Amino acid sequence: MKVFISSVTHLLSDERAALPPFLRLLHHEGLRFEDFEAQNRSSREACLAGVEEADVYVLLLGPKYGTPLPDTGRAPTAEEFTRARQRGIPILVFNKVVDEPDEPEQRAFKAEVGHYVNGRLWRSFMDPLTCNQAVGEALEQVSVSQGPLRKENPTGAISVPWISEVSADDGSGQTLANWSQRRGGGLVPSSVYAPVLELHVVPDGTVPYLGAADMARRAQSLAADVRTSNFVGNADPLDVNSSDDLAWAVRPPHSNRTFGNEVTVEEFRGALATRAGAAGAFRALDTDTMGALVDQASLQEALALLFGLASPHVVETENVAVAVGLVNADRVWEGDPRRMGGRNSGHMRTTLGAAVRVGGDFVVAKDRLSGGFGDLGADLAHTLLQRLRDLR
Incomplete structure (x- = not known):
């Protein structure tokens, strides 16, 4: 599998250097931002290009948020994480245990990441050795779960909240105030002709x-x-x-x-x-x-x-x-x-x-x-x- 490694360099440069050769031993290919930045791309294009090629996204977190990109105001790791979410590829998150407080922006980013991965894919490490071990074990689980999803019958009726049917009255008597009149009481305004x-x-x-x-x-x-x-x-x-x-x-x-x-x-x-x-x-x-x-x-x-x-x-x-x-x-x-x-x-x-x-x-x-x-x-x-x- 192609594994994109996303992180800042502060307190994480050793882990970034150690992971690619370790991944080769497991028959995976490690991809990093620096593998793409010399291809006549902007910084944002380079980091996103790596995510586009990856089968799995690995995010290493420390106390620093990183330097925001000038066109979006978000750090490269945040941009990369968002693109991995958009692609729907497996996301594995690892947090380094250090005696240094998180920057406010990084606290907010960690909260965003933790909300998405729901705690199940979040592990900690202390150094390159424990980082390699944690990433290797997580990738092994990803490899095992790469087979087809098993579909089963529901235990009961499945009620899908289709947007043309749900009721969105907040109790004020004005359903979603300031919107156009709706067809059938759903979320879709009559003014929307687009699919x-x-x-x-x-x-x-x-x-x-x-x-x-x-x-x-x-x-x-x-x-x-x-x-x-x-x-x-x-x-x-x-x-x-x-x-x-x-x-x-x-x-x-x-x-x-x-x-x-x-x-x-x-x-x-x-x-x-x-x-x-x-x-x-x-x-x-x-x-x-x-x-x-x-x-x-x-x-x-x-x-x-x-x-x-x-x-x-x-x-x-x-x-x-x-x-x-x-x-x-x-x-x-x-x-x-x-x-x-x-x-x-x-x-x-x-x-x-x-x-x-x-x-x-x-x-x-x-x-x-x-x-x-x-x-x-x-x-x-x-x-x-x-x-x-x-x-x-």
């Missing part, structure tokens, strides 16, 4: 009781996550609220509608969590006058991003179901998304409202799923494309 891709992770079985205070905290956690992952920009509006049954953090719709056949970006996206312990994320697809184009690769990438946003917010449970849907699927066609804006022929539909939904009828082990979403995401994308073909 909306959604992914949900739903626990199987009984979950702990969640009260109003729990739902309010979940809403704030969703908001922090969509911001820190750059899913919603820091300067963009974000509606954050909760009801008895639903918590949400949603970027209200705003499109850069243009004349002609140029690509339109509909900035409607967000994340939600339910009292029943489920969590989901969604985003509107880019369109031109003929609609949106998707293919296997673009769907897999989009689903991995949504999974990375949703999975940390699912309650602790043994098994989960994963379901994927498309709202306004009438405006989605199979094809290379790079062709949008330059098409001079094709089909255009003016009707709206068709929904395509896949998954949700089987469960998989949550601890296996959190380590890597690749195979299941590929299956879901493939099935979604098949359902789109059936619409035609």
Whole structure:
């Protein structure tokens, strides 16, 4: 496997130097930022290039945050971690035990990382030897779990919180105030004509009781996550609220509608969590006058991003179901998304409202799923494309 090693150099240079030769002994290839920086790339492009090539992401944490990149204000390790989440590859985190306090920025970053990996993939080390040992043991577990996910029948009914159906009334009498009128009372405003891709992770079985205070905290956690992952920009509006049954953090719709056949970006996206312990994320697809184009690769990438946003917010449970849907699927066609804006022929539909939904009828082990979403995401994308073909 190709293993990308992400860290600052402060107190971690010896570990960075020792890991690649150790990984070669285990028949893995260690990748680091310095392997890519001499390829006529910017610093950000170099660190992200390494993550793009990796099968596994290894994050070594110490007390220092690192120097923020000028274009994003986030340290390279934070950028790399976000990209690994977006790709859905296994993430392994290791914290060095040192007698030095964490910088405030690093405390916040560790909290972000710990929230995502949920404690199960977090280990400590003291020096290069114990670092090598911890990484080697973790990679061995990843190798063992690389086989196909075993799908089983749910123990009960799986209730998926589809965004066109959930109720999002915060009790004020104004459902998600300042939004346009909704179709059928769901989260999707009537002003959104773009197709909306959604992914949900739903626990199987009984979950702990969640009260109003729990739902309010979940809403704030969703908001922090969509911001820190750059899913919603820091300067963009974000509606954050909760009801008895639903918590949400949603970027209200705003499109850069243009004349002609140029690509339109509909900035409607967000994340939600339910009292029943489920969590989901969604985003509107880019369109031109003929609609949106998707293919296997673009769907897999989009689903991995949504999974990375949703999975940390699912309650602790043994098994989960994963379901994927498309709202306004009438405006989605199979094809290379790079062709949008330059098409001079094709089909255009003016009707709206068709929904395509896949998954949700089987469960998989949550601890296996959190380590890597690749195979299941590929299956879901493939099935979604098949359902789109059936619409035609």
